[in-house]
């Protein structure tokens with residue numbers, strides 16, 4: 001039997017935990033994913049679950065997350081709750097014997113991320129952080145150009161993700177109890193991109209941020225130094241819209257992931273100020289089916305993690321986010337990090 005997937009089952013039955021903004025986008029994306037069935041949804045409210053199931057065609061709707069996790073016909077749970085609940089809901093899914101795809105940031109901190117990874121390994125179940133950007137065709141092209149040596153060794157990287165939040169609409173962004181702030185909400189994208197492109201965990205971290213009245217980071221920047229001497233600059237904000245481009249600077253050229261890099265559709269390769277190559281790879285659908293298909297490929301092959309978003313790297317990224325937060329002076333209640 002393939003862990004996290006029913007025997008003789010080629011279609012994969014998904015269960016979605018939560019009915020918020022990204023749960024809706026992911027459910028929409030699943031429509032495009034080959035071999036995926038949106039089987040069930042779980043919500044704290046039976047009525048919300050029922051409405052979500054009706055809108056997106058889920059076969060079953062549950063008024064609690066525990067009932068969803070207990071459904072024997074669900075193969076994989078997608079965790080779409082606020083950051084501070086990722087660990088609880090991931091462990092719930094793993095303990096019920098399900099494979100799990102958990103939204104970014106993987107957890108609130110590295111201690112939690114490590115616990116999630118240990119549990120998945122103990123139970124021999126698939127687990128992945130839903131860093132969907134890594135599975136987009138244009139972003140993969142940029143990574144392939146880099147790996148093929150087309151800009152020589154990577155020396156520097158720059159990326160930013162800032163937007164103007166409406167706290168009325170998204171109170172969780174300012175709430176420390178839910179892991180609010182720019183870094184965990186959107187800063188994890190440039191940090192994750194840098195770690196993936198440099199293929200390592202940073203050895204040095206510097207940075208500063210401005211905290212708002214609730215104590216969370218509203219805008220800030222970090223500089224990361226990698227073991228091979230590479231340097232990345234990562235900036236994020238929930239109070240200002242930033243350009244949202246990512247630039248990879250090599251010893252002999254530059255790769256640009258055109259804005260918004262986190263849902264990139266166009267990449268260029270420049271040398272001496274001239275565009276030498278360009279790839280325009282439009283997303284089909286809303287783009288969330290790429291990561292869903294990557295998960296299902298692993299389940300069918302009996303793999304417990306994906307090589308492009310491995311678990312040790314998700315923990316290392318959380319460790320880096322912890323280090324940045326420590327420098328910025330952002331602490332969440334009860335998380336107990338030194």
Ligand SMILES: NC(=O)c1ccc[n+]([C@@H]2O[C@H](COP(=O)([O-])OP(=O)(O)OC[C@H]3O[C@@H](n4cnc5c(N)ncnc54)[C@H](OP(=O)(O)O)[C@@H]3O)[C@@H](O)[C@H]2O)c1
Pocket residue numbers: 017018019020021022023042043044045048049080081082083085103104105130132172184185
């Ligand atoms: N990959 C991406 O592109 C992307 C985009 C946006 C967000 N995200 C990530 O996805 C996660 C959810 O973000 P979102 O924007 O979808 O949030 P959201 O709209 O606030 O939805 C979160 C859902 O979680 C459930 N929930 C359980 N406990 C909750 C609590 N105490 N407070 C609020 N909601 C609670 C709720 O569903 P029920 O009421 O039905 O139980 C709620 O609808 C975050 O970790 C975020 O970083 C990823």
